[in-house]
Amino acid sequence: MEVLQGIVSKVRFATEVSGNENTISTKHVAIFEINETPIELKLPGSIILENGDEVLLAGKVKKGLFKALAYKNMTNSVSGKGQVILHLLLGIMFTIVGITTIPVGIGLIFAPAGIYMIWYSRQLSNAYNLVTSNE
Numbered sequence: 001m002e003v004l005q006g007i008v009s010k011v012r013f014a015t016e017v018s019g020n021e022n023t024i025s026t027k028h029v030a031i032f033e034i035n036e037t038p039i040e041l042k043l044p045g046s047i048i049l050e051n052g053d054e055v056l057l058a059g060k061v062k063k064g065l066f067k068a069l070a071y072k073n074m075t076n077s078v079s080g081k082g083q084v085i086l087h088l089l090l091g092i093m094f095t096i097v098g099i100t101t102i103p104v105g106i107g108l109i110f111a112p113a114g115i116y117m118i119w120y121s122r123q124l125s126n127a128y129n130l131v132t133s134n135e
Helices: 084-100 107-132
Strands: 002-019 023-033 039-044 055-060 066-072 079-082
Touching: 002 039, 002 066, 055 107, 066 107, 079 107, 084 107
Parallel strands: 039 066
Antiparallel strands: 002 023, 002 055, 023 039, 055 066, 066 079
């Protein structure tokens, strides 16, 4: 997990909507730069950023793009993260279903997916702790 701090520039916003007729998922996306480093921040809630704001981010670099998992806007004291509880609960459910269905084979898909979701929920939580630890 890497931490990046600096002044926001070239900020752009988008909304991603996915799902089907029964469920819809919305993510708010901010694309911006800090010190010429391109950053992508996707969260389930609103992202409060403007050009010139000082932010603290935690995430990982993938193919030259810093994919932030959590942020703290130092200018106006707003922070945000992904859905930790949702990923944790789904991870636990998938893992339990996976372990109980290993004898029929489908558990070999569910158990690893559940373990990944639990791991990802910890990543989200750790990222948020990194950016808010000085509050």
